[in-house]
Amino acid sequence: MPLLLNEEQTMLRDSARGFIGDKAPVSHFRQLRDAKDATGFSRDYWRAFSEMGFAGLLVPEAFGGSGLGAVEAGVVMEEIGRTLMPSPFFSTAVLGVSALNRGSDAQKSEYLPKIASGVLLAALAIDEGAKHRPLQTAMKAARSGNGFKLNGAKAFVVDGHTADLLIVAARSAGAPGERDGLTLFLVDPKAKGVALERTAMVDSHNAARITFENVEVTADSLLGDVDQGGALLDSVLNIGCGAVAAEMVGLSDEVFGRTVTYLKERKQFGKLIGEFQALQHRAAHLYTEIEVTRAAVLKALQLIDDGAPTAPAAIAVAKAKAGTTATLAVQEGVQMHGGMGMTDQFDIGFFMKRARVCQELLGDSNYHADQLARLKNY
Amino acid sequence: MASLTTSALQQAIEFHEVASKLRPTTLRMLGIPRTKRMETLMSDFDQFRSETRAWLEANCPPEMRKPMSSDEDTFWGGRHAKYSSELQRIWFERMRDRGWTVPHWPKEYGGGGLDGEQTKILRQEMAAISARLPLVSFGISMLGPALLKYGTDAQKQEHLPKIAAGLIRWCQGYSEPNAGSDLASLQTRAESDGDDYLITGQKIWTSYANYADWIFCLVRTDASGKKHDGISFILFDMTSKGVSTKPILLISGKSPFCETFFDNVRVPKSHVLGTVDRGWDVAKYLLQHERAMISGMGERGAGRPLGQIAVDSIGADAQGRLDDAMLRGQIASFEVDEAALACAAERAADLAKAGQAHPAFSSAMKYYGTELNKRRHEILMSSGGIDALEWESQRSHEGARPRAWLRTKANSIEGGTSEVMLGIVAKRILDLPGA
Structure with a gap:
C-alpha cells in the first residue's frame, strides 16, 4: 500500500479541514478559554461532527458508524491539531470506541450507536502517577458479590468532566508493574463513590482527576476478560498513540507554516529575517523533521489497520518522533517570532502549550523510545 | 454516441483505478462491491x-544473504571486474539474466521492465531475506536515470545495456579543486576542434576513478556567460589519451577518491548528453538521484540490530537491558529516527510514483540520511569502546569499524554538503527570500 493518503482519505481530510478551518479556527479555542467555558468544547460542533460521520468513524457499520480505521482517525486528528479545536473526538471517538469495539455484543449495542449519533461521551481513565505507565496501575478492583468494588485515583482523564461513560483500568490481581491482572471496567461517572475534579490544564484543554471510593460495579460492566485487560488496553493505546501523533503532525505543520510566513514578513537590519542563513537552515531542518515524522505516523496508522505484527514498534517510533518534532517546532516557532511569540495575544504560544500536553499524553518520547528498545531486546 | 461510450468507458476505468486502492472497509462504506478487475489487479x-x-x-x-562486512563484498562490474567469490558471480549472473540488476529499467536496455509496485515488491522481498545487491555502480544509481531522461536513442542503446550487464564501470567527474560546494564555478575546458572537443583540466574526489572504464563529466564549453550556463555534460572513455588518475589517501587510511587530470583529451561532440551548454540541467537531475542514493546509506533494514551489537560488547543488566543507560537511550532515539527516515524514503518513492514529489525533496533526504549515518557510526564506536580503536589486526578485521566510522564523515560533504542541502530546501521548497 502506498504511503500516501488515497483519494477517499484525501476527501475526508478536505472535509475535516473545511469544517474545522471554517467553524473552529484558533479563535474558537481562544473564546472558550477566555470564557472559562464550563463544557470546554462546543456541543453544537460535536453534533455536526457526528452528522458528518466523524463521531462514529471507528464504529462498525452494524452499530451505526462508518467502519473506518486508524488512518482516517489520524486524518481528522491532524486537522484538529492545526486549529487546536477542543473536541471529544479523541476521548470518545478514538479511545472510547476502540475500547468498546472489543466489548461484548450487548455492550456494543448499548453504547456504540449512541456514540456514533453524538449523544454519548466517553473517557478513558488509566494514568495514576506523574508519568504514563499503564502497567503500574495500582487502582484496586476487588471481587464483591457478583461484581467488583473499585478503589483508587486516576489523573489526566481526557474529557473526564463531560463523560457519560468512564472506561477504567484497574488491577484485579497481581502487583503494579505486572501485565497480568489488569481489568477494564465501564463505570457510570454518577455512580456512588465517584468524585470528579475538572483540572485546569496548561493548554486549556479538558481533563479531570477522578477518585473511586468503594464504587460498586456489576459483572456486566466488565470490558473484556478479568485479569486479561493488558492486550485490550494495548490495542486501545496503540491507536490512541497514533491519533495523538497525528495531532502533533498537524500542530507542528501549522506552527511551521505560520513561522515561515513570519520569516517572509518581518524585517530587521533592513532585511527580511528569512534572508538570514542562520534562520534558513533551522527552518529547513525543521521542515525535514516534520516530513520524516509525517511519514512515520502514516506508516504506523497503516500498520494498525493492517493488523501487522510490526505495528507496536511502528507506533513507538511514531509517538516518540512526533513528540520530539512537535517540541522542536513550537520552540523554533516561538523563538523565530521573537518577543511577539511570547505574547498571549499571538496564537503561537497555544501550540507550545498543547505540544507539551501531547508529549505526556499516552507516554512521552522517552517512554516510547524505551518501548522500542524493549521490543528490540536491548 | 461513440464519444459518449468512450467517456463512459474512461470513467469506468478511472473509477476502477481509484477503487482498486481502497480498502474493503471503505468500499463497504461506499457500497462498492469488489469487482473482478480489482481482484485481478x-x-x-x-x-x-x-x-x-x-x-x-x-x-x-x-552467503549472499549476509550483511556486507567490507567493500570487497560489493560487486562493481567493469572491464576488470573482480568477484570476491564464485557465489557472488553466480548471484550476479542470475539477477542480470532476469534484468534485475536494474529491475525498473525497460527490457530493451537490459532491465527487468517492472512497474513501480513490482519494483517495490522485489525490494521488499530482497530485504526480507537480507539479499545483497547483485551489482552496485554509479552507472545504475546516477548516470542511468540521466541517460534515460536526456539520452539520444543511440546513446541509450550504447550505454544502458552495458551498465545493466555490469560490463562498464563509470565514475563521476563533477568537483574540482576550486569548485566544491560552488560546483557551477567549474573550470575544466572543452575546446571545439571540428567534430571533437579537446578537454583540459582537473577533477577531484572522483570516486574510484582509478578503477573506472568511463567517466561522466561536467566541462565548460562556454566561459562567456553566467556560470550555470556554458556547462556541458559529456561522456568519455578513461583509457583515452591524456587521462590520468591519482588516488587520495584519506583519514580512514583508504583511497576511495582520486584526483583526475585531463590533458587535451579528444572526445567526439556526439558524446554530449543533453544540450550543449545546458549540462547543468542534466547535472542537477543526476544529483537528485545521487542524493537519494546517499540518503539511503543511513538505512539498514537487515543485519544485527544496533542495540544487540552494543550488548555483545558491553553486556546487559539483570533485566536484559544494555548495561549503559545513557548509550541505550542514545541508541533508542537513534533507532526512532532511523525507522522514521525509512518511512520517509518509502513515502518519497511513493510520491514520486504518483507524480506528487517535490524535485528538491531529495536534498532534504540527503541531509537527514547522512547526518543519521554519522550518528550510527558514532554509536558503533561508542559501543565497541576500546575494541573499536584497533587499526591493524586480524582481530579487528584491519580496523574495519574505525575506518568505516571515518569514512562516514564524508557523507555530509559528498554530493553536496549538509549546509548546501539546507540552503536548497530553504530556497526551493520553503521559498525563503534571498536564499
Whole structure:
C-alpha cells in the first residue's frame, strides 16, 4: 500500500479541514478559554461532527458508524491539531470506541450507536502517577458479590468532566508493574463513590482527576476478560498513540507554516529575517523533521489497520518522533517570532502549550523510545 | 454516441483505478462491491510477490544473504571486474539474466521492465531475506536515470545495456579543486576542434576513478556567460589519451577518491548528453538521484540490530537491558529516527510514483540520511569502546569499524554538503527570500 493518503482519505481530510478551518479556527479555542467555558468544547460542533460521520468513524457499520480505521482517525486528528479545536473526538471517538469495539455484543449495542449519533461521551481513565505507565496501575478492583468494588485515583482523564461513560483500568490481581491482572471496567461517572475534579490544564484543554471510593460495579460492566485487560488496553493505546501523533503532525505543520510566513514578513537590519542563513537552515531542518515524522505516523496508522505484527514498534517510533518534532517546532516557532511569540495575544504560544500536553499524553518520547528498545531486546 | 461510450468507458476505468486502492472497509462504506478487475489487479501483485519470493529463495545463495562486512563484498562490474567469490558471480549472473540488476529499467536496455509496485515488491522481498545487491555502480544509481531522461536513442542503446550487464564501470567527474560546494564555478575546458572537443583540466574526489572504464563529466564549453550556463555534460572513455588518475589517501587510511587530470583529451561532440551548454540541467537531475542514493546509506533494514551489537560488547543488566543507560537511550532515539527516515524514503518513492514529489525533496533526504549515518557510526564506536580503536589486526578485521566510522564523515560533504542541502530546501521548497 502506498504511503500516501488515497483519494477517499484525501476527501475526508478536505472535509475535516473545511469544517474545522471554517467553524473552529484558533479563535474558537481562544473564546472558550477566555470564557472559562464550563463544557470546554462546543456541543453544537460535536453534533455536526457526528452528522458528518466523524463521531462514529471507528464504529462498525452494524452499530451505526462508518467502519473506518486508524488512518482516517489520524486524518481528522491532524486537522484538529492545526486549529487546536477542543473536541471529544479523541476521548470518545478514538479511545472510547476502540475500547468498546472489543466489548461484548450487548455492550456494543448499548453504547456504540449512541456514540456514533453524538449523544454519548466517553473517557478513558488509566494514568495514576506523574508519568504514563499503564502497567503500574495500582487502582484496586476487588471481587464483591457478583461484581467488583473499585478503589483508587486516576489523573489526566481526557474529557473526564463531560463523560457519560468512564472506561477504567484497574488491577484485579497481581502487583503494579505486572501485565497480568489488569481489568477494564465501564463505570457510570454518577455512580456512588465517584468524585470528579475538572483540572485546569496548561493548554486549556479538558481533563479531570477522578477518585473511586468503594464504587460498586456489576459483572456486566466488565470490558473484556478479568485479569486479561493488558492486550485490550494495548490495542486501545496503540491507536490512541497514533491519533495523538497525528495531532502533533498537524500542530507542528501549522506552527511551521505560520513561522515561515513570519520569516517572509518581518524585517530587521533592513532585511527580511528569512534572508538570514542562520534562520534558513533551522527552518529547513525543521521542515525535514516534520516530513520524516509525517511519514512515520502514516506508516504506523497503516500498520494498525493492517493488523501487522510490526505495528507496536511502528507506533513507538511514531509517538516518540512526533513528540520530539512537535517540541522542536513550537520552540523554533516561538523563538523565530521573537518577543511577539511570547505574547498571549499571538496564537503561537497555544501550540507550545498543547505540544507539551501531547508529549505526556499516552507516554512521552522517552517512554516510547524505551518501548522500542524493549521490543528490540536491548 | 461513440464519444459518449468512450467517456463512459474512461470513467469506468478511472473509477476502477481509484477503487482498486481502497480498502474493503471503505468500499463497504461506499457500497462498492469488489469487482473482478480489482481482484485481478490485487492477485496479480500477490502472484508476483509469491513468484519473486520463490525465485529468490531458490536462486539467492545463503552467503549472499549476509550483511556486507567490507567493500570487497560489493560487486562493481567493469572491464576488470573482480568477484570476491564464485557465489557472488553466480548471484550476479542470475539477477542480470532476469534484468534485475536494474529491475525498473525497460527490457530493451537490459532491465527487468517492472512497474513501480513490482519494483517495490522485489525490494521488499530482497530485504526480507537480507539479499545483497547483485551489482552496485554509479552507472545504475546516477548516470542511468540521466541517460534515460536526456539520452539520444543511440546513446541509450550504447550505454544502458552495458551498465545493466555490469560490463562498464563509470565514475563521476563533477568537483574540482576550486569548485566544491560552488560546483557551477567549474573550470575544466572543452575546446571545439571540428567534430571533437579537446578537454583540459582537473577533477577531484572522483570516486574510484582509478578503477573506472568511463567517466561522466561536467566541462565548460562556454566561459562567456553566467556560470550555470556554458556547462556541458559529456561522456568519455578513461583509457583515452591524456587521462590520468591519482588516488587520495584519506583519514580512514583508504583511497576511495582520486584526483583526475585531463590533458587535451579528444572526445567526439556526439558524446554530449543533453544540450550543449545546458549540462547543468542534466547535472542537477543526476544529483537528485545521487542524493537519494546517499540518503539511503543511513538505512539498514537487515543485519544485527544496533542495540544487540552494543550488548555483545558491553553486556546487559539483570533485566536484559544494555548495561549503559545513557548509550541505550542514545541508541533508542537513534533507532526512532532511523525507522522514521525509512518511512520517509518509502513515502518519497511513493510520491514520486504518483507524480506528487517535490524535485528538491531529495536534498532534504540527503541531509537527514547522512547526518543519521554519522550518528550510527558514532554509536558503533561508542559501543565497541576500546575494541573499536584497533587499526591493524586480524582481530579487528584491519580496523574495519574505525575506518568505516571515518569514512562516514564524508557523507555530509559528498554530493553536496549538509549546509548546501539546507540552503536548497530553504530556497526551493520553503521559498525563503534571498536564499
